[in-house]
Amino acid sequence: MDIDRAAFRNTMAHFGAAVSIVTTEGPGGRCGFTCTSVCSVSDEPATILACLNRRSQTNPIFRRNGIFCVNVLGTGQEDMSAIFAGQTGEKMAERFLHGTWDALITGAPVLRNAVGALDCAIAETKECGTHTILFGKVAAVRLNSEREPLMYFNRTYHHLGGACMTYRDGHSQTASVS
Numbered sequence: 018m019d020i021d022r023a024a025f026r027n028t029m030a031h032f033g034a035a036v037s038i039v040t041t042e043g044p045g046g047r048c049g050f051t052c053t054s055v056c057s058v059s060d061e062p063a064t065i066l067a068c069l070n071r072r073s074q075t076n077p078i079f080r081r082n083g084i085f086c087v088n089v090l091g092t093g094q095e096d097m098s099a100i101f102a103g104q105t106g107e108k109m110a111e112r113f114l115h116g117t118w119d120a121l122i123t124g125a126p127v128l129r130n131a132v133g134a135l136d137c138a139i140a141e142t143k144e145c146g147t148h149t150i151l152f153g154k155v156a157a158v159r160l161n162s163e164r165e166p167l168m169y170f171n172r173t174y175h176h177l178g179g180a181c182m183t184y185r186d187g188h189s190q191t192a193s194v195s
């Protein structure tokens with residue numbers, strides 16, 4: 018049974034998600050794309066997934082290189098998200114002129130002031146509808162735990178305004194994070 022595509026997309030738009038730039042580098046070239054479809058799969062071995070549109074210009078490059086890095090963006094990095102979503106019209110090489118890029122184990126570009134980075138070797142790919150699921154075995158991680166993540170919800174960027182603590186007796190307290 019097929020459901021209405023617009024209804025599905027509208028519902029998914031209400032799933033708040035962290036925003037990442039997923040990058041790769043190697044014989045296929047260097048590229049990256051803005052991505053919210055990152056998910057933890059397993060912690061033994063440490064494995065994550067990211068879903069990449071089959072029609073994206075970057076799709077064959079990720080396959081050829083066999084590696085990727087998920088760079089979790091922080092507040093104030095909305096411009097980087099727009100750049101790597103292709104919304105500024107910059108060519109791929111020009112996009113990497115923004116920000117400072119390092120490498121960890123695989124050689125995929127790691128954004129220095131991101132919230133975190135998960136550097137992966139592609140363990141498996143699976144085609145599903147419009148997208149390719151990239152399963153990545155995590156080879157290295159980097160975390161800037163003092164940074165706040167950039168969130169995407171209802172087609173807009175958001176910042177986490179406060180952290181809500183719920184105690185065992187059921188009472189809640191919202192702490193403001195500036």
Ligand SMILES: Cc1cc2nc3c(=O)[nH]c(=O)nc-3n(C[C@H](O)[C@H](O)[C@H](O)COP(=O)(O)O)c2cc1C
Binds near residue numbers: 098
């Ligand atoms: C907030 C946001 C989240 C996105 N998430 C994904 C995603 O999970 N997977 C994906 O393939 N494209 C995603 N995109 C779209 C890509 O970043 C990019 O715009 C698209 O792949 C077009 O790239 P192309 O120039 O390679 O065709 C997202 C874009 C934005 C702005």
